[in-house]
Amino acid sequence: MKYVLVSGGVISGIGKGVIASSSGLLLKTLGCKVTSIKIDPYMNVDAGTMAPTEHGEVFVLNDGGEVDLDLGNYERYLNVTLTRDNNITTGKMYKHVIEKERRGDYLGRTVQIVPHLTDAIQDWVERVARTPADDSNEEPDVCVIELGGTLGDIESAPFVEAMRQLRRRAGKDNFLQIHVSLVPVIHGELKTKPTQQAIRDARSAGLSPDLIACRCERSLDKATTDKIAMFCQVEPEQVVSVHDVVSTYHVPILLEQQGFLTQLSQGLKIDKQSIAPSLVTKGERIWRQWKTLTTSQEHVYETVSIALVGKYVSLHDSYLSVIKSLEHAAMACRRKLNIVWVDATNLEQETRESNPEAFHKAWHDVCTAEGILVPGGFGARGTEGMIAAAHWARTKGKPYLGICLGMQVAVIEYARNVCGISGAHSIELDQQTSDPVIIFMPEIDPVNMGGTMRLGSRPTIFQPNTEWSKLRSLYGLDRTTIDERHRHRYEVNPEYIDRLQAAGLHFIGKDDKGERMEIIELKDHPWYVGVQFHPEYLSRVLAPSKPFLGFVASAAGVFEPVVKASQAREAELANGVSEIII
Template sequence: MSNMKYILVTGGVISGVGKGVISSTFGAILKSCGIEVTSIKIDPYINLDAGTFSPYEHGEVYVLDDGGEVDLDLGNYERFLNITLHKQNNITTGKIYKQVIDRERQGDYLGKTVQVVPHVTDAIQEWVERVAQKPVSETGKIPEVCIIELGGIVGDIESMAFVEAFRQFQFRVKRENFCVAHVSLVPQPKTTGEHKTKPTQSSVRELRGLGLSPDIIVCRSEKPIGQSVKDKISNFCHVAPEQIISIPDLSSVYEVPVFMENHGMASYLNERLKLGLTFGSSKRYMKPWIDLSERMNHLKGEVVIAIVGKYTRLEDSYTSVTKALHHAGIKAGFKVIIKFIEASNLENTMLQDDPVAYHDAWHTLCLCDAVVVPGGFGKRGVEGKTVACKWCRLNKKPFLGICLGFQSAVIEFARNVLNIQNANSSEIDDKLENPVILDMPEYNTSEKGGTMRLGKRATMFRIKENSKINQLYGNKDTIYERHRHRYEVNTAYLNDLEKNGLKFVGCSLDQQRLEIFELDNHPYYVGVQYHPEYLSRPLNPSPPFLGLILAAKDKLKSYLSKGCKLSPREPQSEYYDSEEEEINELTVTVNNLSANDTDSSAYSSSSIP
């Protein structure tokens, strides 16, 4: 293909309508057809990146291989497309303006007045073209299609410069190489019971008024919209009815790629962007997605996992953790039920302040099958995380500690097994002479953004014998996972901790930083300094999470004894005896998915991959 193709995804009516999933779906469909795809997320805020955001402000901060702290939608892209993105795949207003100002200081504009048009809009277009041409890490090939998601909604003052940039960009790259998909909410008020198209009409009118005409309108609604509603939107928005796609709430977003493809999306994009694809009579290129949906719809049991966190008021704060748990559940054959517990509600002080919240938190913890204590920053809730670690240790409850959860478990062990009464982290008490958890001076600066130990780092196994986590990783000597922290375990306590049963089986290559621990004589008590959730994929779950799910259902020992293979009676990838059987199965599945109208939210945090 001689020219790069671009798909711009915009949103209307409300934010959070599912642009990230729709953008990922376009990529998943095209990649299934053999097209090399890359993605860009545009966030109109002035922050340079997402690194300094409170999780309550913008959900979790997603970390890339190169240490980029970016919007959580890039996690969607990586999971759907199974590609590795980079920090430049996330564009912010702050990044663009910083680049323009730096160039002005260097005299690159030859004394001209620097303005939004043309200087900022040109910088946006140049950034998009530069990133789109970057080879895909997994294949080394130049992408053929770049999918660009514009955050927020059309009409936001923050995004005006980007909309103007793409108005110009469509002529720069020519119409046959540029397609616009507009995602809009079509509400259905209970008072009338009918879908209302006015918000979508207004949104499209504003988009067209700014110089961009949608080629595709994706209508998001709780229930499917009828043909008459599509015709009405088509009539007022100047888009053919067949280019208006209704995506109701599905039982899982894993069904969205098959659902959209069943409406002929690949054929339309092939014709609209002149991709030169040829299609057979079957939908065999979508088979991995069909298989995944099938496995999710035929999970045999349930497993209840408690997440003891600090930011549980917004479930998006732990998006990657919940996705990793679901990936592991699909692999093991169980539907994962997640219970969020506010860590501070487990603390003894809460017994006096709010006894109902205290008892509810402990009741939930006691009834779960396994516990995850994820990362976080600051003092609040750390004591709650620590008592959760103690409860799991003493009651043989499967446990996975991540980052601060890893550190909290070490603090708890030092206090209650080593009898170091004031054991703590220097993050919590900076006056301790010998903290069990201490700061890394080279990462502790006066600035907050981008100053942690970030990105993909190597972890070597220093102890492999009888290590469950090493077996789950395939008995490797070295693994690579993504990090985001500025505190670490004090190695001065290593010998005492290990003598008492807390074995640090993994460390950094220079053996200066402790990365993984396992507890002796426990079904599964594992902590990791890194964030394994970032590299979990729907068809390739993260090993620590898979181990947790299997241990929760008392299947880990059997799994490890069989060389990390599930027994024939447990869910695995499906195989067919003949091509005819495969095609028949795919046809039935696609038809079922297109008829699957359900009220459960496709975009809840429990279902996004």
């Protein structure tokens, strides 16, 4: 097993996740089988209880793991399926060691950070690194490990020490470290001192970076590269410039152009001759498709405007997978994506009285957008604004996609304004409601918060006589079952289903027992779809999520050709003519 460690210095949030994902992608172009691990040094056991506005979205895996958003990047770039064990946190490791101590596994010894915690971290990494992650179902060749936070943070110390020891355990030529650092521009001059200090800090902690990825506004000139190489004790070719580009999809190309892949393969002593020819061919095809995708998008000029009506819009990373899914769909539709961020609270009548400027701007953005998307969320804040946006989309024939909470507010809106159930609401939003059309799922723990929702991959069954469905036409009318990832505590109340369906709200998808409503769709509407699951978690660059693809295609006015192209693609895959590789 070979390891690539990606660490960061100077400041956090400089793109370690993109560098880690790009490194894994480039290794896949050689034919290597790649997996990824993210280390987060916070005390939470997982990301499930963290507010989106504090740490970005919670990404959900097939096994129900609630993890850091960077694992979404890994899955999207590498086309792998990871598990909850691929995300390591301080809380998870301490819990693991304490449970071993309680069982008596340490035979009465004094349990310490070194060696017990650091050994546990290394054992965990070695075990997870060997877990198959792609469709080959074989042990990976390389594991890319991203160390979250910034070197020097007190909470990172045990992980830094564990990685230092792992380098010795892995052996010569089996461990390579990439250190991502910031090179700021001050008064027009590229400043290298922060990077020099960051490398000193890394070495003082026992780590020795083999490659230095310099994040900067503009490309490094030769003099700056040579200066960094000299003071950081590396060769100039070991310093790469990661300057601002049009999109993150260009980063792998930017790195490859600077010989980054050569440095990776030489540092890890990867012999391309020893890789199976079929994997080499597949890797070459990956690279051709990736470059074609990124370069073709540069020649797209028509746009599609989507109003994202949410409650966490102050931090866009709260909806990172939604953004990426919209990007994937827009690229498939040959459109440039324009997301209009709308705070749902600003659509409510209270804002009209307290802040009329924000109210009118929000409604202008909703009314002029070509599609309206209401994503998931928790709590009552902004939900009346979401209901108003769903009402506008339904009555004005505007393409609408509701995800999780977005589906629930669409049901509430329909119950109120079409079925005449004026008191319709959700138990989550109004516990005293007389008509709870959305209720708490009976099997969910109402007290403990972490990991207690309906989580992970679950089947959804398309119902009979729904061949008219636009969404089904994208999945394929011959498919009766789909698997998507879930994260929710509330569901549509079964007592209201017949009344809603009689009024024209079709529940075209239900769970495998036929008890839980998973998909709603209106029959005579350009696109009005709500899904209880989170389709954004399974979207891939060359395989956009079907609900997102149909939504964006309808908003762009190209639904019919996109359906035909999607069906042709599915037929190719079924016949083994083509392969989704990204």
